[in-house]
Amino acid sequence: MGNFSLTHNRIRALILMTAVIMFFFGLRLVQVQAVQASDYRSRAVNEMEKVKTLQAPRGDITDINGVPFARSVAATSIVVDQTQILNPAKVAAFVAPILNMSVSDVQIAITGKRKWSMVAENAKPATWLKLTKAIEQYNSNFPGMSPERIIGFFPERSYVREYPSGSLIASLIGFVNKGGVGATGLESSMNSIIAGTDGKYSYANGYKAEIPGSQSEIVSAEAGTSIRLTIDRDIQWVASKAIADAVKSSNAISGTVIVMDPRTGHILAHATAPTFDPNNTSKVSLVAMRNPSVQDVYEPGSTGKVMTLAAALEEGKITPETVFTVPYALKRSDKTFHDHERHPDQRLTASGILAVSSNTGSIQIGETMPNDVLHNYLSKFGIGEKTGSGLPGESRGILPKVGDWSGTTAPTVAFGQGYSLTAMQATSVFATIANDGVRVSPTVIAGTSDASGNYTPSATRESVRVISADTARKMRIMMESVVSGNGTAPSAAIEGYRVAGKTGTAQRIDDTCGCYRGYTASFIGFAPADNPAYVISVTIQDPKGMHWGGVLGGPVFKDVMSFVLKSKGIAPTGTKIDPVALTEKQLIEAKKLAAKKAANAKAN
DSSP states (O other): OHHHHHHHHHHHHHHHHHHHHHHHHHHHHHIIIIISHHHHHHHHHHHHEEEEEEOOOOOOEEOTTSOEEEEEEEEEEEEEOGGGOSOHHHHHHHHHHHHTOOHHHHHHHHOSSOSOEEEEEEEOHHHHHHHHHHHHHHHTTSOTTOTTSOOOEEEEEEEEEEOTTGGGGHHHHOOBOTTSOBOSHHHHHTHHHHSOBOEEEEEEBOSSSBOTTOOEEEEOOBOOOEEEESOOHHHHHHHHHHHHHHHHHTTOSEEEEEEEOTTTOBEEEEEEESOOOTTOOTTOOTTTTSOHHHHOOBOOGGGGHHHHHHHHHHTTSOOTTOEEEEOSEEEETTEEEEOSSOOOOEEEEHHHHHHHTOHHHHHHHHTTSOHHHHHHHHHHTTTTSOOSOOOTTOOOOBOOOGGGOOTTHHHHHHTTOSSBBOHHHHHHHHHHHHTTTEEEOOBSEEEEEOTTOOEEEOOOOOEEEOSOHHHHHHHHHHHHGGGSTTSSOGGGOOTTSOOEEEEEEEEEEETTTTEEEEEEEEEEEEESTTSOOEEEEEEEESOSSOOOHHHHHHHHHHHHHHHHHHHTTOOOOOOOOOOOOOBHHHHHHHHHHHHHHHHHHHHO
8 A cells, every 4th residue: 555655646746747847848838939939030030031232233424415435234143052063064064165264164163062152253144044045955855853954053133334435535434443333533533423322132041151043132222323424425536536646656655635615614525545444454554544634733834825924914014016025045043044946036026925935025924913913813724723623633733832932933934834734724724715714614524314314414613704805805816826827836727717726845844853854745725716616725745756736736636626616516707817916027017007098098
């Protein structure tokens, strides 16, 4: 009886213990399935499902007519699940020709135990389509579960940046790096709006890698803003060819051509040579990627004389007919300055000094004004300040303070040396004269279009009056003589049109020695001279042999301006060139002729 009781108690204890254990299991089950279910579900999702960025296509960059200079093209990266490749050597031999890859490269990419491996990055969608069709046709020869079948390849959407015009306007547009971020040019400076907004997608997370084919879009990517430039592709092409030919024939280091509408500030062409192909930048140096029109500074030389004469005219110190005795050499302080060709003393008008580009004559005109007045006019023309173009890396140029001028600075500045500017600044100076004395900040941006295609034109450019309309008109008449047979740039003349401009041949500072070595040759002009529609600047750095601005820059100007006038439908004004006396002798003869005509008119 005692043994039975003891056994019974043990059974009861065992049942009680089992009940307690089951009770706690029940509590834990309720906790897991009800109380903490969402938490465990989230942890499972986090471990098995991840979220990744969905690349947004960048906005286009186009010319004024919508012709693309830069665009994002849909691409398909081809990846593989290596664990599904049963015969890597055989599969590689089949796939490689389709992907235009070597068999060894494909075999390396598909061999191993990884769930994700890149085979062909940023391939064309057509390549993926070709691969899938080939695999489908191949697999049709084998039953459903045959180990001979090829499986495990998957697509991933991406975008590549394409530059349809190649090197045509590379220094302005720039390029995008492998990370999809603008590296230089407008691609860099406007990256924040061109880049758009990336989206998100989820994917199944395998062992240390994304499982191909498991992607599911969560948030759509929003395309970036497109930029419409003021550039005209056809004019850009003509300008690019003209400056490339000039740089090559003169063995120069580089060259730049800028075409500008002086009334709006719009840049119609921005050509540089040499240039680079933004589609292939692997072997391009950072120096070659620069934008020389706004980043490289140089002393303008004789093109700077137009500011000296404009200042003196505006201040009432001279007229176009004021006569000066112009020697070959002129000593100021401890330095003697010379004209570029030896000559006896000449009696030239201010117009004549500009026409023959006399250094000693320009010095005398500059001396009609205090140094601070001349300095102020250069500042008003934009020297020493950024143009407002908004182009990345733009330099302010160099204009020393008057307090830092030495005894030779003023005469040097008067004929265009002793300070530095950019090609864009130089173009702006002449555009100011062409635009009746009003300086309009240059721009290459016509407007923008959002992801929905809604176009917004850029705001009107800032403007400031530098000289009076009367002074600008007188300067334009004087500058026509430069392109005449008596001037320094007859090669810039265009038959049927009135053309005005100025040559420049300046000593060039060599940064390697900090000394003058070589020359900067330039010509800047506009047409029609009496109603300017467009301004074109030509700058050629360090030409070898012949280095005169009129000889090198004049023909480039003529070729480009002739095309611009024709393509834009600008007809000759049909007006006659106003005669301007270049020498004292011509002035006397002109006065006699005028007096004779007046007398005849009175008699009649």
